[in-house]
Amino acid sequence: MTDQARGLRELMKEQRKAKAPLRVIGVASGKGGVGKTNVASNLAALVARAGHRVLIIDGDLGLANVEIVYGLKPRFHLGHLLSGEADIKDVLVDGPHGVRLLPAGNGVQALSRLDESQQLRLLTALDALEDEFDFVFLDAGAGIGDNVLFFIGAAQEALLVVSPEPTSLTDAYATVKVLCQSAGVRHFDVVVNQAPSEAIARDIFDRLLAVASRFLDARMRMLGWVPRDENVHRAVMAQRPLIDAFPTSPATRALNAVVDNLLHEPPPAQLDGGLKLLWNRLLRDSKAA
Numbered sequence: 166m167t168d169q170a171r172g173l174r175e176l177m178k179e180q181r182k183a184k185a186p187l188r189v190i191g192v193a194s195g196k197g198g199v200g201k202t203n204v205a206s207n208l209a210a211l212v213a214r215a216g217h218r219v220l221i222i223d224g225d226l227g228l229a230n231v232e233i234v235y236g237l238k239p240r241f242h243l244g245h246l247l248s249g250e251a252d253i254k255d256v257l258v259d260g261p262h263g264v265r266l267l268p269a270g271n272g273v274q275a276l277s278r279l280d281e282s283q284q285l286r287l288l289t290a291l292d293a294l295e296d297e298f299d300f301v302f303l304d305a306g307a308g309i310g311d312n313v314l315f316f317i318g319a320a321q322e323a324l325l326v327v328s329p330e331p332t333s334l335t336d337a338y339a340t341v342k343v344l345c346q347s348a349g350v351r352h353f354d355v356v357v358n359q360a361p362s363e364a365i366a367r368d369i370f371d372r373l374l375a376v377a378s379r380f381l382d383a384r385m386r387m388l389g390w391v392p393r394d395e396n397v398h399r400a401v402m403a404q405r406p407l408i409d410a411f412p413t414s415p416a417t418r419a420l421n422a423v424v425d426n427l428l429h430e431p432p433p434a435q436l437d438g439g440l441k442l443l444w445n446r447l448l449r450d451s452k453a454a
């Protein structure tokens with residue numbers, strides 16, 4: 166490449182960055198079953214529908230993973246990428262509205278035990294993706310297992326999904342505490358899911374905020390709330406994304422409001438970084454483990 170061409174490329178890269186800095190959002194919850202995967206998958210699809218380039222990485226090995234919510238049956242997953250059986254372009258699949266999915270398979274477990282050639286493969290693959298996305302969502306597993314710390318600790322933004330079930334709040338607080346104290350997460354965007362009413366959703370948030378601000382060095386903001394809505398379950402059963410299967414349902418409307426807030430009010434003091442930094446941190450942590 167000539168110096169001029171290189172200069173031009175750098176300039177274009179800078180301009181693209183100036184337009185849309187990459188946001189890496191780790192989605193966490195206290196216990197499982199609060200609706201984290203459904204919220205993350207539909208938010209990612211809505212952000213894509215709004216015209217952004219979105220990647221969702223499935224780091225949840227639970228049953229209803231992202232591919233099921235999207236109604237996809239991917240041929241390859243992260244494990245194939247790491248073993249060299251598939252290229253990143255074979256592994257990423259198209260979800261609704263152009264959102265791209267990196268399916269988990271058993272790859273998430275493998276992520277914490279990479280040999281050097283796998284590390285190189287992953288870094289090379291993801292390095293090439295950095296400029297291709299505006300948003301990366303990470304659906305981390307439930308609770309505070311290693312995978313969750315691994316993913317959320319490396320992301321720039323933590324989005325916490327809680328539900329009004331009595332144990333959800335205690336579990337959510339435990340998750341916030343560990344993410345804050347062990348993974349250095351200082352800001353949490355909270356979505357209260359499966360709430361019977363807005364008043365209850367706000368009350369849940371206020372209680373979480375009260376303990377967090379009293380005992381932890383963490384800020385918290387209510388990004389929105391999603392009502393309990395049978396259509397969420399119906400969409401999963403129909404293997405169609407909720408936002409497409411039931412576009413006017415209460416849950417879809419609420420998710421749209423969450424996306425509005427997410428897009429128009431990025432969290433304060435956004436970290437610098439992006440995908441490369443994320444993966445470098447992941448690899449550093451996996452080496453340290």
Ligand SMILES: Nc1ncnc2c1ncn2[C@@H]1O[C@H](COP(=O)(O)OP(=O)(O)O)[C@@H](O)[C@H]1O
Pocket residue numbers: 194196197198199200201202203204227229307358359360391392393394395397398399401416
């Ligand atoms: N807003 C909601 N209203 C009703 N049911 C919901 C809602 N969100 C999620 N669910 C249901 O809760 C169950 C768990 O959802 P899921 O997204 O898999 O949770 P998680 O990822 O937290 O384990 C699913 O059966 C899903 O259909």
Ligand SMILES: [Mg+2]
Pocket residue numbers: 201202203225227228229230
């Ligand atoms: Mg899940």
